[in-house]
Amino acid sequence: MSAPLINGKQVSEEIRGALREEVERLMKQGLTPGLAVVLVGEDPASQVYVRNKEKACQDLGYYSEVHRLPAATSQEELLALVDKLNNQNNIHGILVQLPLPKHIDEKSVIDAIAVEKDVDGFHPVNVGNLVIGDDSLLPCTPAGVIELIKRTGIEIAGKHAVVIGRSNIVGKPVSLLLQRENATVTMCHSRTANMKELTKQADILVVAIGRANFVDASYVKPGAVVIDVGMNRLDTGKLAGDVDFASVSEVSGPITPVPGGVGPMTITMLMQNTLIAAKRLKGLA
Ligand SMILES: Nc1nc2c(c(=O)[nH]1)N[C@@H](CN(C=O)c1ccc(C(=O)N[C@@H](CCC(=O)O)C(=O)O)cc1)CN2
Numbered sequence: 001m002s003a004p005l006i007n008g009k010q011v012s013e014e015i016r017g018a019l020r021e022e023v024e025r026l027m028k029q030g031l032t033p034g035l036a037v038v039l040v041g042e043d044p045a046s047q048v049y050v051r052n053k054e055k056a057c058q059d060l061g062y063y064s065e066v067h068r069l070p071a072a073t074s075q076e077e078l079l080a081l082v083d084k085l086n087n088q089n090n091i092h093g094i095l096v097q098l099p100l101p102k103h104i105d106e107k108s109v110i111d112a113i114a115v116e117k118d119v120d121g122f123h124p125v126n127v128g129n130l131v132i133g134d135d136s137l138l139p140c141t142p143a144g145v146i147e148l149i150k151r152t153g154i155e156i157a158g159k160h161a162v163v164i165g166r167s168n169i170v171g172k173p174v175s176l177l178l179q180r181e182n183a184t185v186t187m188c189h190s191r192t193a194n195m196k197e198l199t200k201q202a203d204i205l206v207v208a209i210g211r212a213n214f215v216d217a218s219y220v221k222p223g224a225v226v227i228d229v230g231m232n233r234l235d236t237g238k239l240a241g242d243v244d245f246a247s248v249s250e251v252s253g254p255i256t257p258v259p260g261g262v263g264p265m266t267i268t269m270l271m272q273n274t275l276i277a278a279k280r281l282k283g284l285a
Contacts, residue, residue, distance in 0.1 A: 003249040006227070006256045008144075011151045012264040016060060019271055023061045026279070033278035034063035035093040035119065035270075036085045040078060040104065041071035045233070046097045049267075053095070056267050062274065063090055075104045079112050086114040092281050093119035093274035098169075116281060119273040122169065130176055137273050142174040144265025145206060145227055146181060152254060154204070154225055157182035162199050164188045164215070164242070165208035170229050174206055195219070213244040217251045226255040229262050 023033060035057055039050045050066060057064035067081060078096075085094045094117045100106050110118075115125045121139035129136030149156060161183040165171035175185045183204065188195050190209065199205055199219040207215050208229035220226060230242025241258030249255050256262055279285035 003226075003252045004254045006148060006152050006225075006254050006261060008148055008256060008261040008264045011148055012268040014151065015147070015268050015272065016056075019268075019275055020060050022275060026275075026284070027061065029284070031278055031282050031284065032061070032063050032090070033093070033274050034065070034091045035095065035274045036065045036067065036088075036091045038067045038069065038078070038081060038085075038094070038096045040069045040073050040097075041101050043099070046099075050097055052267055053270065056271050060271055062271070065091065071101050073101075073104075075108065078104060078109055082109065082112045086112075086117060091117065092278035093117055093270075095120050095270065117277055119270055119277055121173075121273065127168075127173075130173060133180060137277060138177070138269070139169060139173045140266045140269035140273065141170055141229060141262060142177050143269045143272075144262055145174050145229065146177045147269065148256065148262060148265055149204065149225065149227065150181075154254065156204065159183050159203040160186070160201055161204040161206065162186045162188060162202035163206045163208070164195070164199065165206075165210065165229070167208065167210075170208040174208065174229075178204070178206070207242040209242050211242055212240040214242045216244045216247040220248050220252050222251050223253040226252045227262065228256050228258050230258060231263060 037050050037053050039046055054064055054066050085091050094113050096109055110122045113123055115123050118126050118137055121137045126136040161178045163171055163175045166187055166189040175187050178185050186198055188198055196219050200221050202221060202224050204225045205220060206227045212232035226243060226248055228241035228243040232240045234240050239259055
């Protein structure tokens with residue numbers, strides 16, 4: 001490997017340091033940011049992510065509530081909890097961990113979260129504001145991708161960015177955020193013809209297609225920045241990105257590893273969103 005690593009853990013720690021200091025200042029003004037996380041069921045990966053969110057709150061001095069509900073929880077029960085949290089003054093951010101059990105309609109639950117407490121940035125009003133370029137709470141992983149690129153000292157403006165993947169939670173919002181940073185953006189997806197012809201034009205390649213090791217060196221222009229948003233658990237138990245790191249890092253420029261790249265930024269951006277939401281709700285921003 002010759003390509004420089006983009007270190008998500010390090011960038012994440014830098015941001016958390018600044019958040020910690022800001023929380024200390026806000027607490028002197030009587031504001032403690034509060035985050036409620038709701039987990040339904042026992043998905044092992046979700047349990048780890050929720051525990052890490054709880055730890056991040058403790059580490060940064062936030063108030064936190066974790067609601068662990070049985071898998072058989074009904075949609076009505078979950079909506080009643082969301083309603084209670086919407087009206088709770090010490091809670092500024094609400095996150096319902098995804099995926100939800102199949103009998104619960106994700107959209108109904110996301111739509112029920114108060115827009116100003118939607119620290120996941122998934123509510124249609126926040127998505128709409130992102131599309132038109134108005135102020136909104138940004139989805140955590142896409143916001144983390146942009147922070148990671150910028151804080152590594154990589155210029156986005158004027159670059160050709162190619163995004164592989166068109167999901168509502170990563171591909172679409174990351175494309176919009178790259179445009180907002182003045183990149184020229186091309187989107188590819190599973191039905192794109194001649195994908196390599198497009199990806200080989202990318203100065204910045206963001207991969208979020210959800211297929212382990214999908215992108216190898218033949219997709220990448222020499223020296224291009226490569227951001228791997230993939231997180232695929234292999235049968236061996238190992239975590240793999242959507243990028244074949246060994247192959248791509250032979251030709252690429254700066255590249256994110258998995259783990260240790262975009263992943264750590266997701267929870268850090270959640271903490272940042274919670275702080276922003278708390279300040280807005282208190283009239284301090
Ligand atoms: N309501 C939400 N649900 C889910 C989201 C989300 O943003 N909001 N994203 C993912 C899970 N996720 C946070 O919830 C998340 C995923 C991965 C990481 C992370 O730090 N990954 C590490 C590796 C961890 C491991 O070994 O498993 C890394 O990449 O270094 C943090 C958060 C789905 N659900």
